[in-house]
Amino acid sequence: MDAEIRTYLERQLLRGEDLRRLVAGTDSDGVHPNRGWVYDADLGFVHATSVHSGSGVNGSNTIYDYEKDGARKLVNCADAPSRIHTYGDSFTHGDQVNDGETWQEYLAARLQEPVRNYGVGAYSVYQAYRRMRKVRDMGERAEYIVLNIFDDDHYRNLIWRGLNVFAEGLVRPWPGIPFLPTRPYLRIDISANICVEQDNPIASPNDLNKLCDIDFVCGEFGEDPTVYLAMAKQIKGERAFTYLDRAADGFGTIVSGNDAENVEAAVMAVFAKAALFSTRRVVELVERFCAENNIGLLFVLSYRQSSIRSVLDGGDRFDQVFVDWLKSRSHPVVDMCEFFEAAFEHSTLGSDSFLKPYYIGHHTPLGNAFTTCAIVDEVST
Secondary structure, eight states: OOHHHHHHHHTTOOOHHHHHHHHOOOOTTSOOTTTTEEEETTTEEEEOSEEETTOSGGGOOEEEOBOTTSOBOOOTTTTSOOOEEEEOSHHHHTTTSOGGGSHHHHHHHHHTSOEEEOOOTTOOHHHHHHHHHHHHHTTOOOSEEEEEEETTHHHHTTOSBSSOTTSSSOSSSSTTOOOOOBOOEEEEETTTTEEEEEOOSOOSGGGGGGGGOHHHHHHHHTTOHHHHHHHHHHOOTHHHHHHHHHHHHHHTOOOOGGGTTOHHHHHHHHHHHHHHHHHHHHHHHHHHHHHHTTOEEEEEEEOOHHHHHHHHTTOOOTTHHHHHHHHTSSSOEEEHHHHHHHHHTTOOSOHHHHHGGGEESEEOHHHHHHHHHHHHHHHHO
């Protein structure tokens, strides 16, 4: 293994205070010390009760509470049976809004029935699928599932740790987010049309200390294509393209000739191709799961503010091929990009001013209400 990869992976090692927070119980005030992210052997991590200071609208605090089965706290129609379950990442969970301000709660108020929210911040599409399986194994039965796919979730399918592959330093996924452990993930080979499910590499809390061991981390992940991509992003010159070629080969694809002179563009092109391929395979797993259990299924496509703004300003969608593929299948799709485009056609504002009320990083309460308006007709039929 290259010494520079070992150096890079040393920056990913678990620290003692991270380990203590991951396995800690809630404090005396009932709040978890890792901002609500807690280790889970099957899923990598789930949420526990927490308060995020200053993360809400106008710098307000946001409160996150959960039901016994791990779903976010039910507010509307909480005592009634729940036929609708929702899965996804933070745009499903409702980061930066309080318990009663998620799109599930607005939807529950419209439908006059509870809508269970099993979203977890920083989840991949594959983790969301794993969670729907686990919830069913726990005895919770859904008649209808809403799978919300956010634009970053595709990439997370392939990442063995809950972090951003391209962040500088790479110790945490983004500012303010605590340490996240390993996760179940996918190994893929596009040319061979292969997708292999990988369980969480750290399957016991007693094994979390392995993430402090550079030899273990290098042995498990030193030849991971996402590590090669991260190196290609950071290294300059010809060495970067050597890592890029290794990553492309690991994913069963090639570097496009159009990107051969721009390493950053080439890295993102290779990663996007692999990521969108992986989500196709997860969609097929979800469809099979729902068919076997006689569950109705709706896909919702959500996007960060910058992705929507780019489209409103005339840019192309990075996931257009995937979107076309998904809409060609048998289950309904709510495409939030299209709903924002339709609303923007009637606005006299520029794209930034138009989108500002709907976003605060994640959706504001208004953004969640807008999502409900997009979804409600599909789940009412």
